[in-house]
Amino acid sequence: MSLHWLKVAAVGSVAAIALASAAYAQTVRVTVAEYSSKTGPYFEKAATAFEAANPGTDIQIEVVPWDVLQQKLTTDISGGANADLAIIGTRWLIDYVSQGVAAPLDGYITDEFKGRFIDTFLSPSVMDGKTYGLPIAASARAMYYNKSLFEQAGVAEPPATWEDLKGAAAKIKAIGGDVYAYGMQGKEIETDVYFYYAFWSYGGNLIDADGTSGLDTDAAYQAAELYKSLIDEGLTEPGVTSLNREDVQNLFKQGRVGMMITAPFLSSQIKDEAPDLQYGVTAIPAGPDGARGTYGVTDSIIMFENSQNKDTAWKFLDYIFTTPLRAEFTGGEGFLPVNKEVAASPAFADNADLKAFAALLPDARFAPVIPGWEEIAAVTSNALQKIYLGEGEIKATLDAAAAEIDGIIAANK
Amino acid sequence: MALSRKARRSIVSWLLLSPLIVAVLFPFAVMFITAIKLATEVLKPTWWPSAPQWQNFVSMWEATRFGAALWNSIYVAVLSTVLSLLVSIPAAYALSRFRFTGRGFVQQFLLVSQMLSPIVLVIGLFRLLVALKMLDNLNAVVFVYATFNIAFSVWMLQSYFSTIPKDLEEAAWMEGATPWQALRRVFLPLALPAMVVTAIFSFINAWNEFVIALTMLRNQAGYTLPIQVFSLVAGRYTVEWHHVMAAAFVATIPVAIVFAWLQRYLVRGLALGAVK
Amino acid sequence: MNRSILTNPHVLIAPAFLLAAFIILWPLFQIGEISLNSVNRFGQLKGFSGLENFAAVLSDPQFLNASWRTVVWTVGIVLGTILVSIPVAMILNEDFHGRGLARIVIMLPWAVSLTMTAIVWRWALSGESGMLNSALRGLGLIDENIQWLAQAGTAFPVQIAIGILVSIPFTTTIFLGGLSSIPDDLYEAARLEGASDWQIFVSITLPLLRPFINIAVVMNTINVFNSFPIIWATTQGGPANSTDILVTYLYKLGFSFGKLGEASALSLMMFALLLVFTILYVRLAMRGER
Numbered sequence: 001m002s003l004h005w006l007k008v009a010a011v012g013s014v015a016a017i018a019l020a021s022a023a024y025a026q027t028v029r030v031t032v033a034e035y036s037s038k039t040g041p042y043f044e045k046a047a048t049a050f051e052a053a054n055p056g057t058d059i060q061i062e063v064v065p066w067d068v069l070q071q072k073l074t075t076d077i078s079g080g081a082n083a084d085l086a087i088i089g090t091r092w093l094i095d096y097v098s099q100g101v102a103a104p105l106d107g108y109i110t111d112e113f114k115g116r117f118i119d120t121f122l123s124p125s126v127m128d129g130k131t132y133g134l135p136i137a138a139s140a141r142a143m144y145y146n147k148s149l150f151e152q153a154g155v156a157e158p159p160a161t162w163e164d165l166k167g168a169a170a171k172i173k174a175i176g177g178d179v180y181a182y183g184m185q186g187k188e189i190e191t192d193v194y195f196y197y198a199f200w201s202y203g204g205n206l207i208d209a210d211g212t213s214g215l216d217t218d219a220a221y222q223a224a225e226l227y228k229s230l231i232d233e234g235l236t237e238p239g240v241t242s243l244n245r246e247d248v249q250n251l252f253k254q255g256r257v258g259m260m261i262t263a264p265f266l267s268s269q270i271k272d273e274a275p276d277l278q279y280g281v282t283a284i285p286a287g288p289d290g291a292r293g294t295y296g297v298t299d300s301i302i303m304f305e306n307s308q309n310k311d312t313a314w315k316f317l318d319y320i321f322t323t324p325l326r327a328e329f330t331g332g333e334g335f336l337p338v339n340k341e342v343a344a345s346p347a348f349a350d351n352a353d354l355k356a357f358a359a360l361l362p363d364a365r366f367a368p369v370i371p372g373w374e375e376i377a378a379v380t381s382n383a384l385q386k387i388y389l390g391e392g393e394i395k396a397t398l399d400a401a402a403a404e405i406d407g408i409i410a411a412n413k
Numbered sequence: 414m415a416l417s418r419k420a421r422r423s424i425v426s427w428l429l430l431s432p433l434i435v436a437v438l439f440p441f442a443v444m445f446i447t448a449i450k451l452a453t454e455v456l457k458p459t460w461w462p463s464a465p466q467w468q469n470f471v472s473m474w475e476a477t478r479f480g481a482a483l484w485n486s487i488y489v490a491v492l493s494t495v496l497s498l499l500v501s502i503p504a505a506y507a508l509s510r511f512r513f514t515g516r517g518f519v520q521q522f523l524l525v526s527q528m529l530s531p532i533v534l535v536i537g538l539f540r541l542l543v544a545l546k547m548l549d550n551l552n553a554v555v556f557v558y559a560t561f562n563i564a565f566s567v568w569m570l571q572s573y574f575s576t577i578p579k580d581l582e583e584a585a586w587m588e589g590a591t592p593w594q595a596l597r598r599v600f601l602p603l604a605l606p607a608m609v610v611t612a613i614f615s616f617i618n619a620w621n622e623f624v625i626a627l628t629m630l631r632n633q634a635g636y637t638l639p640i641q642v643f644s645l646v647a648g649r650y651t652v653e654w655h656h657v658m659a660a661a662f663v664a665t666i667p668v669a670i671v672f673a674w675l676q677r678y679l680v681r682g683l684a685l686g687a688v689k
Numbered sequence: 690m691n692r693s694i695l696t697n698p699h700v701l702i703a704p705a706f707l708l709a710a711f712i713i714l715w716p717l718f719q720i721g722e723i724s725l726n727s728v729n730r731f732g733q734l735k736g737f738s739g740l741e742n743f744a745a746v747l748s749d750p751q752f753l754n755a756s757w758r759t760v761v762w763t764v765g766i767v768l769g770t771i772l773v774s775i776p777v778a779m780i781l782n783e784d785f786h787g788r789g790l791a792r793i794v795i796m797l798p799w800a801v802s803l804t805m806t807a808i809v810w811r812w813a814l815s816g817e818s819g820m821l822n823s824a825l826r827g828l829g830l831i832d833e834n835i836q837w838l839a840q841a842g843t844a845f846p847v848q849i850a851i852g853i854l855v856s857i858p859f860t861t862t863i864f865l866g867g868l869s870s871i872p873d874d875l876y877e878a879a880r881l882e883g884a885s886d887w888q889i890f891v892s893i894t895l896p897l898l899r900p901f902i903n904i905a906v907v908m909n910t911i912n913v914f915n916s917f918p919i920i921w922a923t924t925q926g927g928p929a930n931s932t933d934i935l936v937t938y939l940y941k942l943g944f945s946f947g948k949l950g951e952a953s954a955l956s957l958m959m960f961a962l963l964l965v966f967t968i969l970y971v972r973l974a975m976r977g978e979r
Contacts, residue, residue: 070945516698639802641806654812
């Protein structure tokens with residue numbers, strides 16, 4: 001009896017799915033990364049508007065938490081059940097391109113369309129001369145500092161170099177209480193990036209000219225020594241390896257951290273959650289030779305090669321990359337504009353915080369375009385955590401990490 | 414006198430249990446207190462909010478689409494429990510009542526299948542559902558949950574069924590009852606406590622399951638509670654902790670009620686089933 | 690017709706067996722296939738590769754570390770759970786005021802998804818804004834915030850403690866069932882002969898509880914060995930992989946690094962490990978039983 005029921009249920013649901021796909025010949029599924037509670041509603045709204053303007057289309061939005069996006073995409077693709085469009089981290093794109101999963105968009109892109117974008121943000125999605133993704137979200141990093149704490153500590157100017165930062169940090173530490181000078185991230189996503197800010201300032205490169213890891217260079221040793229000394233001298237919060245980016249941001253919002261480096265979205269959070277906080281945004285400190293670097297990140301929306309409805313999918317892309325929709329998304333989530341018109345509009349052009357970020361863009365570096373970058377980032381983060389915890393000697397630990405990374409690079413060639 | 418001895422025993426018992434009870438209640442206290450904090454106060458680790466925000470529960474219900482997720486969880490948990498009982502009861506009955514070829518094989522197969530946890534199988538399971546075109550389908554999740562509960566359910570029921578003397582059924586047959594009637598009037602009432610326990614176990618497993626639901630359900634409208642709560646914290650740029658905690662707290666209430674209600678059965682059902 | 694169904698064991702077994710075989714064996718076969726192939730990060734097979742995936746896992750130093758930690762993790766939680774659950778079940782088996790309430794409270798962790806529990810603990814354990822530190826400070830037990838999750842030395846024991854806490858309800862329930870099936874006259878007889886409480890415990894309670902303890906060991910071992918949320922939500926196996934167990938290592942391998950072939954091979958090895966343990970345990974521990 002129950003077996004029969006099983007069969008009926010199985011047959012029934014297969015039939016239902018077949019029916020559904022027959023009724024909506026133009027179904028486009030979109031996998032969307034959830035940046036905040038606003039992401040889902042934004043895309044649902046866009047989908048509804050698009051469907052109304054294009055009868056016979058059905059846009060299905062699948063919102064996925066960012067932490068499991070990679071896992072979901074992997075299982076989806078491995079089962080041949082991926083959507084038509086998906087947001088991915090642009091640093092993953094090379095894997096999608098080299099495995100023939102992402103479709104080139106050049107056939108659809110007109111000069112007018114291309115003209116909408118700021119080049120810096122479109123270029124990471126271009127590989128071998130073909131455009132495989134469109135930057136849906138863009139962000140860079142800059143240093144936030146707490147003006148009240150600076151005043152209390154008698155620091156007049158935000159530090160311009162790492163040397164200055166250390167001096168300022170010592171003064172903020174002297175305030176005492178549960179206030180920490182430099183908020184340092186030591187856990188989860190972007191732990192490696194938090195180190196690169198200093199690493200780049202000392203003239204380092206993630207991948208050297210010879211194609212090997214740059215972690216076994218003087219720049220890396222010096223940057224690690226700087227960070228380690230900040231920790232050892234109590235200029236950071238305690239227990240660095242237990243705080244992820246959000247934890248440090250939370251401390252900053254509470255006014256308990258003097259300085260931290262993070263993305264533009266912190267300022268929109270502060271506006272909502274800690275409107276009284278007196279803070280400023282400034283450039284990431286420079287190294288001894290004046291070099292500096294910020295981390296540029298884009299997430300791209302890609303079209304899958306196996307999509308059955310590429311034309312409709314493209315139409316939807318075209319729609320969400322129009323200026324009003326871009327402005328709403330970028331403003332709501334606290335990203336940097338990727339669209340020239342949006343960037344020029346008063347809401348963005350007159351925003352002091354965003355200006356500080358935009359000024360850093362010439363120094364922006366993106367994650368290198370090599371396969372297996374996530375694993376390399378993990379190796380780097382692990383090495384850094386060892387150093388921060390004092391479980392590994394700086395040079396030996398970084399050299400070992402560099403060797404491991406070289407192995408990963410070689411294996412993926 | 415007897416009463417006073419019981420009273421003394423009560424004090425000693427509660428005293429001995431108190432460290433564990435504190436540890437058990439601690440996370441619930443954290444949930445509850447964070448849930449009623451003001452949004453701007455959430456990050457301060459104080460133990461009492463300056464003004465309890467009861468409306469957080471209301472706003473959480475909206476913000477987290479709690480109602481839909483609650484319904485999905487109930488749907489999946491109830492149906493998978495029913496399905497796994499429907500197939501497990503006859504199997505357990507057969508294993509406890511008959512000697513037949515392949516009996517040992519079935520028992521071993523069930524023990525082995527108990528050891529394969531969903532997380533180890535997730536890639537293969539996913540491909541199975543894709544092949545069946547049952548992805549993003551709550552019913553598919555029902556089937557998977559039911560299946561992963563079969564091993565435990567059959568084993569529980571079988572060991573309990575074995576303690577119910579066969580003579581009782583045979584006596585009913587002698588009196589002219591058909592096997593169905595004997596089963597319904599004699600066997601099933603005796604087996605009820607074990608079935609209740611098995612149902613509770615299945616229900617809890619389905620209610621709390623995470624990995625399968627995370628992988629198989631794509632559309633937020635189909636999310637079960639654990640996924641829904643997880644999606645509030647997983648990688649968002651800012652986490653509304655008071656909503657997360659309110660959701661987690663409310664999500665425990667249905668199961669707590671089930672416990673309170675069926676608690677008597679829980680122990681009774683396990684007692685006789687002396688696990689052989 | 691009624692008679693033939695009710696008396697034909699194969700028909701009665703069939704639904705359960707077929708369902709289990711279909712939903713468990715088919716995926717297992719798939720994983721076996723992936724593990725023997727070279728496979729890209731999206732699970733597309735790129736040709737037979739023999740045992741290369743297995744060799745790659747075995748030669749990863751991280752695998753050995755995670756295996757060793759899995760042993761500590763599993764033994765720690767299972768042993769701890771049993772040691773706490775026996776006395777707790779004995780107390781809950783006594784008749785006292787509020788016993789029903791006490792039973793429900795002890796069962797409560799079971800009512801929460803492990804994922805949610807782990808998220809709550811992650812929040813409570815935070816060094817600066819965690820309520821555990823503020824509670825301990827309030828009670829005067831510590832002067833300075835402890836950074837629980839900053840290093841494995843504190844993080845891993847805390848994770849094991851959480852594991853014990855969430856395993857107690859199931860285990861206590863099993864033991865309560867066992868205790869209530871011990872006839873009261875056995876105890877009375879022993880008391881009449883002047884046996885001490887400890888003697889009664891050692892010579893009556895423990896032996897009669899033994900089958901239940903064995904079950905609790907096997908079931909908990911299977912669950913704990915495969916338990917993912919506690920470690921993932923609190924430390925993701927960090928810092929520097931120092932709290933990784935096999936399951937979290939598996940997840941990183943498969944889904945963060947896209948090495949699905951190695952992940953499938955590891956899945957099979959984990960399954961084999963558990964199988965060997967269970968067979969050994971069942972042989973050794975249950976041998977003396979009948």
